[in-house]
Amino acid sequence: MNRLDQLLAIDADAEIARIGKVIRRQLAQHLRKRGAVVGLSGGIDSSVTAALCVEALGPGRVLLLLMPEGDAAASTESLALGQSFAEALGAHWVVEDISAPLAASGCYRRRDAAIRQFWPDYEPHWRFKILPSDPLAGDRLRSFRLIAEDGSGRARACRLSAADYQAIVAAMNFKQRTRKMLEYYHADRLNYAVAGTPNRLEYDQGFFVKNGDGAADFKPIAHLYKTQVYALAERLGIPRVIIDREPTTDTYSLPQGQDEFYFSLPLKQMDQCLCALDHGLSAAEVARATGLAPDVLERVFRDLTAKRRATRYGHMPPLLVEAVPSIAAGSTPGQGERHA
Amino acid sequence: MDYLSKDIRAFIEENFLFGGSAEDISDDGSLIAEGILDSAGVLELVAFLEGTYGIQVADSELLPTNLDSINRIAHYVVRKQACLQAARVA
Numbered sequence: 001m002n003r004l005d006q007l008l009a010i011d012a013d014a015e016i017a018r019i020g021k022v023i024r025r026q027l028a029q030h031l032r033k034r035g036a037v038v039g040l041s042g043g044i045d046s047s048v049t050a051a052l053c054v055e056a057l058g059p060g061r062v063l064l065l066l067m068p069e070g071d072a073a074a075s076t077e078s079l080a081l082g083q084s085f086a087e088a089l090g091a092h093w094v095v096e097d098i099s100a101p102l103a104a105s106g107c108y109r110r111r112d113a114a115i116r117q118f119w120p121d122y123e124p125h126w127r128f129k130i131l132p133s134d135p136l137a138g139d140r141l142r143s144f145r146l147i148a149e150d151g152s153g154r155a156r157a158c159r160l161s162a163a164d165y166q167a168i169v170a171a172m173n174f175k176q177r178t179r180k181m182l183e184y185y186h187a188d189r190l191n192y193a194v195a196g197t198p199n200r201l202e203y204d205q206g207f208f209v210k211n212g213d214g215a216a217d218f219k220p221i222a223h224l225y226k227t228q229v230y231a232l233a234e235r236l237g238i239p240r241v242i243i244d245r246e247p248t249t250d251t252y253s254l255p256q257g258q259d260e261f262y263f264s265l266p267l268k269q270m271d272q273c274l275c276a277l278d279h280g281l282s283a284a285e286v287a288r289a290t291g292l293a294p295d296v297l298e299r300v301f302r303d304l305t306a307k308r309r310a311t312r313y314g315h316m317p318p319l320l321v322e323a324v325p326s327i328a329a330g331s332t333p334g335q336g337e338r339h340a
Numbered sequence: 341m342d343y344l345s346k347d348i349r350a351f352i353e354e355n356f357l358f359g360g361s362a363e364d365i366s367d368d369g370s371l372i373a374e375g376i377l378d379s380a381g382v383l384e385l386v387a388f389l390e391g392t393y394g395i396q397v398a399d400s401e402l403l404p405t406n407l408d409s410i411n412r413i414a415h416y417v418v419r420k421q422a423c424l425q426a427a428r429v430a
Contacts (some may be wrong), residue, residue, distance in 0.1 A: 133399070133402070138403075139403055139404055139405070140399070140400075140402050140403060141379070141382045141402040141403065141404065141407065142379040142382065143382070143383065143399060143402050144383075159399060160383075161383060161386070161387050162380055162383030162384045162386075162387055163387065165383065166380070306378075306379075309375070309378075310378060310379070
């Protein structure tokens with residue numbers, strides 16, 4: 001076993017027990033809540049988080065929320081997988097269709113208006129996605145293309161300006177923020193805490209929307225590399241169909257994997273590279289373990305470092321002109337258990 | 341060239357530094373390494389260059405060699421404008 005494999009290896013049973021203990025302590029001592037709300041997407045991260053909460057608290061103290069919407073490519077499949085898994089866990093579950101609140105907040109209208117800046121004949125039934133430039137292709141600086149498939153199946157593409165990119169993303173971020181709003185509605189109703197579902201790669205690299213899926217009261221798998229999440233999934237009995245499913249953004253109407261949208265390599269290699277960066281492994285050692293060429297590795301490390309820097313804003317609490325000591329004192333539990 | 345550098349410096353000060361001074365940044369200093377130019381900033385800079393100087397920045401030209409310092413940006417704009425001029429004459 002090479003060094004990277006050793007670092008990523010995990011005693012899944014021990015880790016499940018440890019996380020359970022931490023969740024119980026966090027809820028009882030720091031959050032003072034009576035249970036957990038988990039938004040279930042039908043993907044592996046939210047499924048593992050839900051299973052960990054059920055292990056820690058019992059099915060009677062976990063509410064699972066399924067929040068489909070009519071726009072995303074994988075929404076129907078995600079709902080079906082989520083429902084069947086929620087049933088298997090034995091926890092309470094609720095379906096909240098977010099299409100109507102999204103329409104009311106102007107998510108679709110604002111998005112469509114932004115896209116019509118390029119294609120005045122754009123119709124809402126066209127399928128589209130945003131495609132970032134490949135950070136591993138030479139020294140190119142990051143840019144974004146809008147890719148669409150019109151009513152006749154014809155492909156269209158154009159480069160987005162900063163303003164256009166931001167307009168589309170801001171409209172799409174209503175999805176994550178609407179889901180989080182509903183999670184907190186149910187959490188308030190039940191006096192529960194909201195569980196966040198990011199894995200370490202997402203948490204470190206900023207694959208979340210601030211005050212959307214980035215918001216939570218506790219994040220039980222944010223310290224785990226994706227490889228380790230898979231190891232826990234096996235031990236927790238997550239259905240094979242969920243484990244084997246390709247992680248998607250579940251945001252755009254054209255199918256899109258997370259690696260295409262955000263990460264520059266397949267997730268397994270991305271995970272290895274992040275772990276190597278965290279532990280200061282030499283490029284030669286990583287090249288041997290991953291099979292990636294040294295020049296590719298250099299670009300991956302550069303991309304990881306740049307995204308980590310950009311992620312600081314996502315994790316940053318509101319800034320004050322000066323500290324308010326009465327609030328700062330006593331509000332911070334042990335750092336090991338405090339996840340932004 | 342000097343007027344271009346001055347314009348670009350003013351754009352950077354106005355848009356990325358909220359009117360703060362970029363005098364610590366030399367004309368050859370890396371804007372990316374200094375943390376001034378991030379991915380959103382690159383796109384804003386491109387919009388500024390296209391809108392102000394009438395050039396089109398191709399995807400293949402989104403490179404640090406063209407955009408990562410005030411001097412590099414100024415040289416890039418001069419080259420692009422020269423190409424445009426040559427195309428018009430032809």
